[in-house]
Amino acid sequence: MRYRLTFLFLVLSCAAMAQFPAKGLQLRWEVVENGYQGKAQTLSTFTLVNRTKQAFPAGGWTIYFNFIRFVTPGEVAPGIVAGHVNGDLFRFTPSAGFGGLKPGDSVKLNIVSSAWVTHFTDAPTGPYIVWDTDPAKGQSIADFAVVPSSSDKQLRRTASETKVQTSPEDVYRRNEALRLLPASELPKILPTPASVVESGATVVLDPKEGIMYEPEFRAEADYLALLMGNVFGKPVLTAQGTTGKAAVRLMKDASIKGKEAYRLETDQQGVRIFAGTSTGIFYGIQSLRQLLPLTAKGTATLPAVLVKDEPRFAFRSFSLDVARNFHSKAQVLRMLDVMSVYKVNTLHLHMSDDEGWRVEIAGLPELTQVGGRRGHTLDEMECIQPSYGSGPDVNNATGTGWYSRADYIEILRYANARHIKVVPEVEMPGHGRAAIKAMDARSAKLTKAGDPNANEYRLSDPEDKSQYRSVQEWKDNVMNPALPSTYKFIEKVTAELAAMHREAGVPLDIIHMGGDETPGGVWEKSPACQKLLAESAELNNVDDLWIYFYDKVAQIVNKQGMQLYGWEEAGMRRTKRDGQGLMIVNPVFGNRNFQVDVWNNVMGGGMEDLSYRLANGGYKVVLSGVANYYFDMAYARDYDEPGFYWGGYVDIDKPFYFIPLDLYKNAKEDDAGNPLPASTFVGKDRLTEYGASNIVGIQSALWSETVKSPQRVEYMVLPKLLGMAERAWAPDPSWTQDLGQYNEAWNKFANVVGQREIPRLATLNGGYNYRIPTAGVKNDNGKVLTNVQLPGLIVRYTTDGKEPSAKSPAWSGPIDAKGTLRFRVFDQTGRGGRTVTVQY
Missing domain, CATH: 2.60.40.290 (Immunoglobulin-like)
Known part of the structure; x- marks a missing residue:
């Protein structure tokens, strides 16, 4: 019973x-x-x-x-x-x-x-x-x-x-040195050119006179015609040649040697852009764009200027993570457009990670069909598990998605037309779970079908009993360096990526092969790894497998004519001192043209000098520090601000005040937003002259764990990207030698962004969802004062507790401090930021 x-x-x-x-x-x-x-x-x-x-x-x-x-x-x-x-x-x-x-x-x-x-x-x-x-x-x-x-x-x-939390009073104090400047006092071009001479005269540009160009600059002429057509609201004609009447001439000048260098002249003879290359012409066009009004009827009046320009750093990169949460092709194209305006010339596409593989690879359909889909699963044979809230249904917008071969080629061509290089990243050996699980699924499917080559591209040792947990809590996300199939997979993927780049007309000469955050404990109980160690006289322990792995990767990449690029850890090795584990610069790759992104400059974290140690050791270094250039970091210490903050808080001032060759000099706060003590940099390595020659560029990055929509992408990136673009292109400013000049430089930059670049971003491609800052608010002896980070934006307020709108009173002077006051910053189009409320 x-x-x-x-x-x-x-x-x-x-x-x-x-x-x-x-x-x-x-x-x-x-x-x-x-x-x-x-x-x-x-x-x-x-x-x-x-x-x-x-x-x-x-x-x-x-x-x-x-x-x-x-x-x-x-x-x-x-x-x-x-x-x-x-x-x-x-x-x-x-x-x-x-x-x-x-x-x-x-x-x-x-x-x-x-x-x-x-x-x-x-x-x-x-x-x-x-x-x-x-x-x-x-x-x-x-x-x-x-x-x-x-x-x-x-x-x-x-x-x-x-x-x-960051209070309205904190914001007010940060903004106190800012003041609204007359538009006539603002620099005309952002990022700042190497040399600008203004005559004080003006030039009338008549679009009816069209554009003339030398034959090799036809694509740039067409681009400029579209740009001017948007400004004047009518088509602008182009014609090959350099003589005769024209609104703008694009002209070859072999004496201008730099690939990205140009000369821009506007005077009574019209507008002329000179360069030795089409890239130089393109950047001259972007500078001309900044002299043009956003819209005009009939003609436009420009200042008469002579601009001689070329960038400080050749590598000016924005890295977009499309693996953690997927971002559509359309969004990538929008980001390429805004990058081009500010002369950012590299898109580092983080296309694979533990949570997703996002580019179709011919012959390995499982990479996208399994690794590119997230949903509830019992065995991860059809998709990988949910991450970052993607949910149980595989038909979700953030966890599932990839670029088809045609999509990727379109992205490459779109970028190339804007003189932007796309550098794909294949994350390895850690952060490789999407690829690992996809190849496991492939192996299982082919084994069931009786295929003798079922394990041809397998990335994991099924007998590996190693126990580890990555920073993101994964227990099985590291590729096995002892398997020949791992290197066959790498060869296959790099060859297919190279083929797509060739088809797009942009040969792949550099590829990012990861190297980030491989946890301790990996490979220790892998029979395949133990067998390799036993058979090799050069390999003594599992830490040596790191060098073995990247040496093999370098050979694969170099054989295909590519430069090897990776995260900082790829240039490091584990060792011990006094019985304690530590990471040191690996001398093995320092003389092999190995380029690394150095992200770990958490202020107060102890690794602030890592970028300099690697550059001094011979690595080509891209300054990609979290404390200044990780745009997924929240703007401020505020519950309502989206983003991470483990590396600090990153607002537009952080990328602007960064001093590339002496980052200690103007570092101001730690990861919690507190002032840095003077002792922070005592004993840290400084950059040698040789090391300085190895600093090849600056990179900003948007990691996507908390970024799940196009609107959030743009909010986190803009206007921060403008600070990065300024520091990567502009000559070393005088204030780096005399920090007393910094506030004046920052005030000019903030005014340029607020008065000129925010309106540009509001109209470009139908408008970007840039962040509008919160108002600073202060009670001064019973009177309320307010200010704004980007002069030119408008602070509006209410005293009845209601949400301020574009029709609310604009703050123009002290108001009585009583009751509930609400303040909100608006741009010139009437779009508002987040409201702050104070109670007196």
């Missing part, structure tokens, strides 16, 4: 599971306390509510969610246990102690997670439920919300921390 009752209970439970609607569940999450128990950890709570008229079952279900903080496994409520799946995917499962939820009942799930949660983008995302009756299918819990944090204990990082 007991067995019959048990069977009946199981039948009834299964029926309840099958009938219970996921849309009847409500889930809320909120921070309880950062610095919980005096440690670097957070206590937070999920509240699960049954909003249906039927009981939520006691068992037979699992709730999954993504969270960028590691959740301590264990019981989180009576009978409910939290566990880690992999990466940022966690789950709640019921045990015998859970009795289910009656209609209207709720249960609180108290979790402890690592570090802290101080911005809304830190919160868990993408919860979904899976029933045991249908374990291959997940259902999103659509009624999910994050309760905003507001109290100090929710917003601080640790219990002892006194600075909680």
Whole structure:
């Protein structure tokens, strides 16, 4: 009888599971306390509510969610246990102690997670439920919300921390040195040219006179014709030749040697752009663009100038992560357009990572069909697991997506027309999980079909029992360096990428091969690796496999005529000192034209001098420091600002005040936004003359863990990109020798951005979603003062508690400090930023 009752209970439970609607569940999450128990950890709570008229079952279900903080496994409520799946995917499962939820009942799930949660983008995302009756299918819990944090204990990082958020008063103090300048006093061209001479005269440009060009500059002439057509609202004709009447002439000058150098002359004879190359002509056009009005009727009046220009650094890059969350081809093209305006000449396309593979590779369809799709899965044979809230359905906009071969070739050609080089990145050996799982799926499929070459491109050793956890909590994301199939995969992928570049007419001469964040513990229990170590006289331990791996990668890349490029760790090696592990510059690749991005300059983190150590050691270094150029870092220490902040807060001033060859000199704050002590850089390596010759450029980067829409891409990048473009192109400014001049230079730059470049971005391609800064607000003896980071933008306010609109009063002087006051900054088109509220 007991067995019959048990069977009946199981039948009834299964029926309840099958009938219970996921849309009847409500889930809320909120921070309880950062610095919980005096440690670097957070206590937070999920509240699960049954909003249906039927009981939520006691068992037979699992709730999954993504969270960028590691959740301590264990019981989180009576009978409910939290566990880690992999990466940022966690789950709640019921045990015998859970009795289910009656209609209207709720249960609180108290979790402890690592570090802290101080911005809304830190919160868990993408919860979904899976029933045991249908374990291959997940259902999103659509009624999910994050309760905003507001109290100090929710917003601080640790219990002892006194600075909680950036206040309106903090913003006001930062803006105090800024003042509105007359438009006539502003520099005419951004980024700043090497030399500009103004005569004081003006020039009338009549588009009816058209554009004349030398034969090799036809494409640039067509580009300029479209640009001028947008300004004047009518077609502009072009004609080959250099004599005769023309509004603009594009002319060859062999005496101008630099590939990107040009000379721009505007005088009574018209406008002439001279260069030795089409690239120089293109950059001359971009400078002319900045002299033109945004719109004009009939003719336009320009200042008479003589500009002689070329960039300080040849490598001026923007890196876009399309792997963590996918960004469409259309969005990439929009970013290429804005890059070209500001003379940023390289798009580093981070196309693969643990969470996605985003470019079609002929002959390896699984890379995109498995590695390019995310969704709930039992075995990752058809897709990889959800990450960053992509949810259970593979048809999602952020986790699933890739560029077809035709798409990628179109991106290459579009970039080339704007004189931008696309550098693809194949992340390895760490951050390789999407590729690893795709090749595992390929191997399983072909093995089942009896194919003897099923393991031809396999990246993992199935007998590897090594235990590790990456920074992003992955347990199986590192390619195996002992497998010949790993190198066959690399050869195949690089060859196919090179073929697409050739078809696009832009041969691939440099390729990024990753090297980032490979965790300790990898390969230690891999039979394949142990066999390789035993058979090699040169390899002594698993740390030596790093050099072995990148030497093989370098040979593959160099054989195809490409320069090897990687993250800083690719130029480092693990060793020990006094029994403690540490990373040192690897001398093996220093003389092999190996280029590295150096990202680790977290201020106060101890590695501020790494870029200089690598450059002094012979590596070609791209300054890509998180503290100044990671645009996924939040603009400010503010719960409502999206983005990460582990490397500090990055506003437009951070890329602007960076001094490439002496980064210590003007570094101002640590990763928490606190002033840097003078002792921070004591004992740090300085750049030698030889090292300075190896600094080849500057790169900004947008990592996409928290970036899930085109609007968020543009918000995080703009206007920060303008600060990076200025520092990468412009000559070393005089204020780097006398920091007393900095405030004046910053004021001019902020005015240029606020008065001229924000309006340009508002009209370019229908308008970009650049960030409009928040207002600074100060109570000065009972009177309220306000200011703005970008002079030219308008602060509007209300005193009745309502949201300020474009029709609200513009602040023009002190107002009485009483009641609830709300301030909001607007651009010249009437688009507003985020409102700040003060109570007096």
